[in-house]
Amino acid sequence: MVTSNIDTLVAEVHTLMAQSDKCKKAFGLYDNMLQPTFIGRPVEFSEADFPRVEYQRRQQFWDPVRLALFTLAIVAIIGIAIGIVTHFVVEDDKSFYYLASFKITNIKYKENYGMKSSREFTERSHQIERMMSRIFLRSSGGGRFIKSHVIKLSPDEHGMRIFMVLMFRYPSTDSAEQIRKKIERILYQSLKTKQLPLTINKPSFTLTSIDSKKMRNLLNSRCGIRMTSSNMPLPASSSTERIIQGRETALEGEWPWQVSLQLIGAGHQCGASLISNTWLLTAAHCFRKNKDPNQWIATFGTTITPPAVQRSLGKIIVHENYHRETNENDIALAQLTTRVEFSNIVQRVCLPDSSIKLPPKTSVFVTGFGSIVDDGPTQNKLRQARVETISTDVCNRKDVYDGLITSGMLCAGFMEGKVDACKGDSGGPLVYDNHDIWYLVGIVSWGQSCALPKKPGVYTRVTQYREWIASKTGI
Numbered sequence: 338m339v340t341s342n343i344d345t346l347v348a349e350v351h352t353l354m355a356q357s358d359k360c361k362k363a364f365g366l367y368d369n370m371l372q373p374t375f376i377g378r379p380v381e382f383s384e385a386d387f388p389r390v391e392y393q394r395r396q397q398f399w400d401p402v403r404l405a406l407f408t409l410a411i412v413a414i415i416g417i418a419i420g421i422v423t424h425f426v427v428e429d430d431k432s433f434y435y436l437a438s439f440k441i442t443n444i445k446y447k448e449n450y451g452m453k454s455s456r457e458f459t460e461r462s463h464q465i466e467r468m469m470s471r472i473f474l475r476s477s478g479g480g481r482f483i484k485s486h487v488i489k490l491s492p493d494e495h496g497m498r499i500f501m502v503l504m505f506r507y508p509s510t511d512s513a514e515q516i517r518k519k520i521e522r523i524l525y526q527s528l529k530t531k532q533l534p535l536t537i538n539k540p541s542f543t544l545t546s547i548d549s550k551k552m553r554n555l556l557n558s559r560c561g562i563r564m565t566s567s568n569m570p571l572p573a574s575s576s577t578e579r580i581i582q583g584r585e586t587a588l589e590g591e592w593p594w595q596v597s598l599q600l601i602g603a604g605h606q607c608g609a610s611l612i613s614n615t616w617l618l619t620a621a622h623c624f625r626k627n628k629d630p631n632q633w634i635a636t637f638g639t640t641i642t643p644p645a646v647q648r649s650l651g652k653i654i655v656h657e658n659y660h661r662e663t664n665e666n667d668i669a670l671a672q673l674t675t676r677v678e679f680s681n682i683v684q685r686v687c688l689p690d691s692s693i694k695l696p697p698k699t700s701v702f703v704t705g706f707g708s709i710v711d712d713g714p715t716q717n718k719l720r721q722a723r724v725e726t727i728s729t730d731v732c733n734r735k736d737v738y739d740g741l742i743t744s745g746m747l748c749a750g751f752m753e754g755k756v757d758a759c760k761g762d763s764g765g766p767l768v769y770d771n772h773d774i775w776y777l778v779g780i781v782s783w784g785q786s787c788a789l790p791k792k793p794g795v796y797t798r799v800t801q802y803r804e805w806i807a808s809k810t811g812i
């Protein structure tokens with residue numbers, strides 16, 4: 338017990354001496370000037386003792402928990418610093434647009450390529466757009482490519498010439514010319530190394546930088562394209578929300594062809610779709626009570642009030658063979674008195690070729706300002722719902738609509754109900770997304786109540802009326 342006390346004392350003195358050694362050094366004293374002794378035996382001090390004591394102390398201080406916390410704190414500080422620097426120094430990405438033109442030599446030009454709504458134009462443009470995605474998405478700067486749209490296919494003595502818009506996102510500090518060179522390099526590299534389905538004639542390739550206004554004007558030559566307010570194309574919607582029992586309202590520019598048809602003094606009555614800068618397509622039953630165009634207005638945008646754009650109607654054409662008892666030929670056209678300017682918010686939808694057939698269970702979207710419960714009020718904000726096409730055979734089953742569905746009708750919804758269009762959505766669009774180009778496949782027409790099981794929505798089958806529309810409008 339006594340010994341150990343003395344030992345402790347010796348150790349403490351040892352430590353003290355080590356500290357005094359530090360002081361000695363600090364004040365320029367030397368070991369040999371002071372020789373400490375204790376209980377008759379000299380306490381030996383060497384320089385090596387000092388670092389050991391210090392090391393032990395340090396070791397106690399840097400226990401694993403402290404070390405981990407310290408490392409964490411440092412990492413966090415560095416992370417925050419990098420974040421701040423990136424935010425202020427690195428500029429945001431910006432959209433860059435180019436008009437590309439080139440010849441394709443292994444495809445012969447067909448007459449129908451001149452008609453943008455033709456199946457031939459659609460299929461050939463999709464093939465060219467897919468090829469562009471393949472070239473740019475798999476390149477080193479792949480993440481920079483947004484999408485491309487063919488604007489025009491024209492005849493050429495060696496095949497045909499393509500005009501298309503290419504969209505990219507690059508840091509805003511890059512110049513359009515620098516990016517143009519990068520794009521050209523990627524394309525030329527692909528021509529050398531990739532097996533492409535279409536033979537691009539390299540010397541014929543030109544790429545011109547264009548601003549967003551020019552891009553918009555070029556795209557206006559094509560229907561069914563939607564853009565966000567920042568001129569970024571909107572991706573295909575993944576929403577499963579509904580008009581009925583739904584929650585989500587549409588984003589601005591998401592359904593730019595949606596129209597609200599309103600009777601002056603009585604407000605919203607029906608939906609409609611913009612199919613050109615002057616023509617609307619809607620349901621015949623919307624004009625059952627009132628066919629006088631002077632009594633109607635059409636508004637555009639995602640809210641009824643305030644509307645983004647408003648127009649009066651100059652002409653209403655109801656299908657000659659519309660039958661209110663059977664809902665057959667429930668289709669009508671309305672012409673605006675003055676045309677609308679296409680923008681991110683107002684855009685026309687494509688009309689499908691009469692030969693297009695959607696298989697059952699195809700995903701389609703219905704939009705409208707209609708009620709969200711049976712007999713409920715009109716919604717001020719546009720709503721959307723994803724539904725699926727249902728075959729006429731199934732829809733005509735005894736337990737569904739028992740033979741009421743004719744060739745001019747199309748059923749869409751779910752057998753279990755729950756998601757559906759409803760009162761006030763009538764006349765509005767049922768659209769299908771084909772490679773980012775949207776087609777009007779149906780017009781909200783009728784149904785037994787809303788969202789009931791085995792009572793899906795019934796729509797006017799637009800493909801059936803393609804020739805009728807063309808005969809009245811020239812579209």
Ligand code: 4AZ
Binds near residue numbers: 785
């Ligand atoms: C209507 O009364 C109406 N569930 C529209 C669509 C549907 C039912 C009724 C479809 O305008």
